[in-house]
Amino acid sequence: MQNRKHKNKAVILRQLRENIIERFFQVNGLFAVIVLVGIFSLLLIEGLPALQSLGLKEFFLNRIWDPTSFERESYGLLSMIVSTLMVTLGAMVIAVPLGILCAAYIADIAKPRVREIIKPVIEILAGIPSVVIGFMGIIVVGPMLAKIFGTSNGLNAMNGSILLAVMSLPTIISISEDAILAVPQEFKNASLALGATRWQTLVRVTIPAAMSGIIASVMLGMGRAIGETMTVLMATGNAPAMPGGFFDSVRTMTATIAIELGETVQGGIHYKSLFVIGFVLFLMTFVVNLVSDVVLQKYQKVSR
C-alpha cells in the first residue's frame, strides 16, 4: 500500500515535470508570435492617431513628404513607397538570375574543390556590415555609374539596387543551392537515361524540381532588400521627390524613418506619421511573405 502510494507520487511528479517542460517549449514556440503581434499593435497604436487626424488622403494621395516645411507640412508616402519598390525590384532583377545560376553551378556543376572555396566566400559576403556596403556605394559604385552613364553623380536608385543585389545574393544562393541539392538523384538519372544532355537535365528537370525552394530564397532575399536601411540611406542620395527613373535620387521608407526619428518631438504628429511609414512597410513585407507562402504551397501540390 505504502509502496503503491510512493509509485503514484513518482508518476504524478513525472507527469508534472513533463507538463512543465511542454509548457516551456510551448512558450518558446509562441514567443515569435507574441513579438510579432506586439510589433504590429505598437505600430498601429502609435500610427493610428496620425492617420485619423491627417486622413488616408494626405498619406496616400499627396505626392510630397515634407513634415518640417514652413509653408505646408506634407505627409505623402507615395514617392517613398515607389522608391522602395523601385530599389527592391531593381535589386531582384540583378540578384535573381545571378543567384540562381550561381546556386546551380555550385550544386550541380562545380567540382568539390571549387565548391569548397566558393561556399565560404559567399558566407563571408553575407557577413559584411551594411555600412561597409553603403560606403562602397559612395566611393566605388557611384562614381562608376556616373562615368558609365554620363550622369553628374551616381547617388541614385540604380546604385541602391546594385548594392542591395549584392546584399541579397548570399541568401538567394545558399537557400537555392540547398533546394537544388535536395532534388533526388533518381530524377536526374531518369532524365539522363532518356537521352537528355546535362544542360537539359539541369534546366528542365533539376531547377523546376527545386523551384519551391528557389522561390522561397528569392522572397527571403526580397525581404532583406525591402528592409535594408543603412546601405540605401548612404548610397541613393535621399532626395524625396517622386523618382522619374533609375538615375534619379530616391529616398526609401526605411531611410526616411532612420533619418527623421531622432529629431522629432516624441508623441508629435511627425513622430506618429513615421510609425505610419513603419506600418505600411510592415504590411508590404507581410504581403511578400504571404504571396511566397501561397506560391510555395501551390507549387508543392503541383510537383506532387
Add this chain to the structure above:
Amino acid sequence: MKKLIAVLFLVTVITGTVVAQDFMQIKGSDTLINLVQRLAEVYMEENPNIAIAVTGGGSGVGIASLIADRVQIANASREMKDKEKDAAKENGVIPYEIVVGIDGLSVVVNAANGVESLTVDQIGRIFRGEISNWKDVGGSDMPISLYGRQANSGTYAFFQEFVLLKKDYSQKMKRMNGNAQIIEGVLADKAAIGYVGIGYVYDDNHEVREGLTVLKVAKEAGATPVTPLVAENVKSGSYPIARALYQYVNGKPTGAVKDFITFELGPKGQKIVEEMSFYPVSGPYLEQNKKAGF
C-alpha cells in the same frame, strides 16, 4: 585574504575616482562637432578629472536631448525654435543660450563649374528648384544637382529660413548625412552646389580643398559679391549668410559646465575656434554671452 583585501581596496579606489570624476555629455550639430571635440580634448588635458563626451546627430537631435535632460550641453548651428522652447518649459528645462563662434556659412560648387559668385536670391531660387540649369546663372548648360542636409540639421533649418526665406527646399535636393558628405558629393559632381559650415571647406593645411570653389555671395543684385574666406567680411557682417554657432545648457551654468564654457570663450578656446577655421565671437554676441553670465 590579504590579496582579497588588496583587490577590494583597488576596486574602491578605481570606482571612487570614476565617481569623483565629472562627466559631461555634449550632443548636437554636425557643423560644431569637430570644433567642440577639439575644445574638449584640450580642456581635458588641462583638467584630467573631467570627462567630456562629444557626439553629433544634428542640431535638432542635440536640442531634443537637452529638452529630455539627457545631455549637459547641446550644440546647435541654429537658434532654438519657439516650439522647442515650449517643450523645454513643459519638461522643466530652462535653456540658456551661449554663442561659441561665428560661421560664414559657405556655398560651394565644383571647381570645374566656373561660376564664382551668386546673389542670395539666386541661391535661394536654386535650392527651391526654381532655377534648375547652370546656364541661367551664368554657367554652362547643365542641370544643377543640389546637395543639402537632412531636416535634423541646424544648417538645413538656418539656410531654409534665411536663404530660401522659409519656402520649401526642392524635393530633388539630395539629403546628405553631414557636412563632410556634402563636400565629397560636390567634389565628385561637376554640376553640384551645396552648403557647409566654413570649417569644412579647408584641408589639413588650412587651404581650400582642391577641386572646390567657395562662392562669393552678394546681398542683392548689383551689390559686390563677398567671400566668407576673409575673417573681416564675416565679422563686419558684409558676408550675407554669416551665423552664430550656439551651445544650450539647462539653467544658468554652474560647476564643470560653467568652467568648460568659460574656457571655450576665453582666449585659448577662441584661438581653437580660429584654428578650426571658424571665427571668434565678436560684437553683439559678446553682450549676449554676458547675459548668460560669461
